[in-house]
Amino acid sequence: MTAAPTPSRPSRPSRPIRRARARGPHRLNGPVLGLALALGFGAAGPLALPAAAHEITAGSFEIIHPMIPLPPRGAKTAAGYMAIANEGDTPDTLVGIETAIARRAEVHGTQMDGTVAKMQAVPRLEIPAGETVLLEPGGLHVMLMGLTGPLAEGDMIPATLVFDRAGRVEIEFMVDPADGGGAMDHMSHGN
Numbered sequence: 001m002t003a004a005p006t007p008s009r010p011s012r013p014s015r016p017i018r019r020a021r022a023r024g025p026h027r028l029n030g031p032v033l034g035l036a037l038a039l040g041f042g043a044a045g046p047l048a049l050p051a052a053a054h055e056i057t058a059g060s061f062e063i064i065h066p067m068i069p070l071p072p073r074g075a076k077t078a079a080g081y082m083a084i085a086n087e088g089d090t091p092d093t094l095v096g097i098e099t100a101i102a103r104r105a106e107v108h109g110t111q112m113d114g115t116v117a118k119m120q121a122v123p124r125l126e127i128p129a130g131e132t133v134l135l136e137p138g139g140l141h142v143m144l145m146g147l148t149g150p151l152a153e154g155d156m157i158p159a160t161l162v163f164d165r166a167g168r169v170e171i172e173f174m175v176d177p178a179d180g181g182g183a184m185d186h187m188s189h190g191n
């Protein structure tokens with residue numbers, strides 16, 4: 001990592017952050033592409049899948065490309081995004097997110113109040129049966145507060161999603177290139 005010096009070393013995460021091997025663009029295929037198409041993600045869609053996308057399958061859940069746009073150096077917060085597909089016939093609820101990269105992680109919703117986007121915690125995020133919930137810039141997102149270490153593009157950040165029924169689902173956020181827009185708004189939203 002080409003990192004700013006870390007004044008105090010954060011306690012070691014139980015699962016080490018691993019750096020993804022440099023990977024060139026590769027074709028998406030299989031379920032990710034199928035789902036992406038089913039969701040209507042075009043190449044320039046709202047959640048255009050980047051060259052290196054990944055997914056996690058756990059039970060009837062498919063977690064598609066959890067990612068964190070690279071935050072500015074020194075940022076204390078970052079936002080995480082993903083698509084959560086519940087392919088089962090039972091609704092479930094996302095009740096928590098844990099990761100060693102942040103002191104606190106929570107799901108936020110975004111609502112417009114006049115022209116001001118306001119975010120609020122969503123402690124229970126329902127994932128209806130047979131549906132896919134998108135966490136994407138400008139909408140629902142994972143707020144990572146109090147980053148415990150620097151992030152670098154290509155890092156894979158272990159995290160755990162906690163569902164009411166399905167229990168704990170291990171994922172990895174991929175650190176993607178910085179995005180120009182929406183996510184930067186998070187940087188100014190405190191607490």
Ligand SMILES: [Cu+2]
Nearest residue numbers: 108119143186
């Ligand atoms: Cu937020």
